[in-house]
Amino acid sequence: MLLQDKVVFITGGTSGIGKATVLAALREGAKVCFTWRKKEEADKVGWEAVKAWYNIDDLLFLEWDVTDEGKLKEQIEECVKQFGKLDSIFANAGIHKVGTIVDTSLEDRRKMFAVDVEGVFLTLKYGIPHLQKNGKWSIVIMGSDQCLIGKGKSSAYGAAKGAVWQLTKSTAIDYAKDNIRVNCVCPGTIDTPLARGAMKGFAEENFGGDMEKGVAFLEKAQPLERLGTPEEVAETVVFLLSDKPGFMTGSLVSIDGGYVAM
Numbered sequence: 504m505l506l507q508d509k510v511v512f513i514t515g516g517t518s519g520i521g522k523a524t525v526l527a528a529l530r531e532g533a534k535v536c537f538t539w540r541k542k543e544e545a546d547k548v549g550w551e552a553v554k555a556w557y558n559i560d561d562l563l564f565l566e567w568d569v570t571d572e573g574k575l576k577e578q579i580e581e582c583v584k585q586f587g588k589l590d591s592i593f594a595n596a597g598i599h600k601v602g603t604i605v606d607t608s609l610e611d612r613r614k615m616f617a618v619d620v621e622g623v624f625l626t627l628k629y630g631i632p633h634l635q636k637n638g639k640w641s642i643v644i645m646g647s648d649q650c651l652i653g654k655g656k657s658s659a660y661g662a663a664k665g666a667v668w669q670l671t672k673s674t675a676i677d678y679a680k681d682n683i684r685v686n687c688v689c690p691g692t693i694d695t696p697l698a699r700g701a702m703k704g705f706a707e708e709n710f711g712g713d714m715e716k717g718v719a720f721l722e723k724a725q726p727l728e729r730l731g732t733p734e735e736v737a738e739t740v741v742f743l744l745s746d747k748p749g750f751m752t753g754s755l756v757s758i759d760g761g762y763v764a765m
Contacts, residue, residue, distance in 0.1 A: 691759025
């Protein structure tokens with residue numbers, strides 16, 4: 504198994520890509536610590552793990568706030584205390600906001616940067632010292648196709664993901680000497696609860712609220728003519744967290760049905 508006996512820390516592990524990665528990592532033999540905001544969603548992840556016959560003792564639930572420096576540091580330390588080490592990190596937690604720069608309040612922009620950029624910064628700041636004790640491990644950061652291209656009505660979100668792109672590359676250089684690899688996955692339009700919220704606004708603006716037409720339009724925008732699934736992204740994350748891509752660091756990995764290739 505790709506992650507046999509490895510300990511993985513995942514932020515935002517209760518829905519979408521985070522949830523899919525928690526389950527995929529368990530399947531591949533990892534012990535997983537994941538953060539959650541809503542207890543009922545965390546309980547659902549645990550139930551799905553039980554239904555799949557994964558060992559529930561390999562799963563540690565941690566109430567999260569990636570913007571709270573002290574709390575996040577405690578969560579990482581609790582993960583190490585529970586399983587004795589930390590091997591890999593998936594800095595996944597994020598939020599999304601649609602709007603032009605005029606439509607976006609400074610408060611909304613600051614909130615997005617607090618989660619999407621500072622949350623990643625803090626996760627790595629307090630996670631990397633534990634990785635350094637092991638000598639050869641991996642970090643994956645959640646990016647976006649907007650690490651690579653621009654999109655309309657996305658000034659705050661695009662800027663946040665641009666910052667994540669540079670954070671990935673700089674951190675990969677700084678810790679290559681410690682054999683810690685740092686890569687960034689850049690999903691396009693993936694069928695997640697977060698994306699569905701954005702799709703709803705898109706459908707209301709362009710198709711009179713008809714979600715079916717809105718989704719069909721977005722599907723046609725991808726060369727593969729469909730939306731991606733959280734599980735497809737999770738499989739890529741698990742591969743990057745494993746030892747298999749041992750010479751790969753500082754990379755931005757597109758998972759977007761060919762969208763940025765056009």
